[in-house]
Amino acid sequence: MPPDRLRAQFSRSVPVKPGDVLVTNSLGGVFPVGIPVGTVEKVLPLGPNDLGRTVIIKPAVDVGVVEDVTILEGL
Known part of the structure; x- marks a missing residue:
């Protein structure tokens, strides 16, 4: 994985696809x-x-300056 990308996991039931924008x-x-x-x-x-679906994310910001991130899935 390139150093300027993030990896996240979602439940298998979450319909995530390329192009989806993740927001706070x-x-x-x-x-x-x-x-x-x-x-x-x-x-x-x-x-x-x-157990989960793994996705690669192109960050919207420079991750070198971000301190805290929590990823939640929708209900």
Whole structure:
């Protein structure tokens, strides 16, 4: 994986696809909502023992200056 990309895992049931834009969500009203985090660049094939779907993300910001990130999936 290139050093300027991120890797994230989602539940197998989440319909994530290349081109999807990931945005922030408020956790208890502390963080702002809707700030772009990155764009899904690639969805890796599911292996027979994979519990989650792995995606490669092109970050919307320079990850060298980001301190905290939490990834949540929709209900």
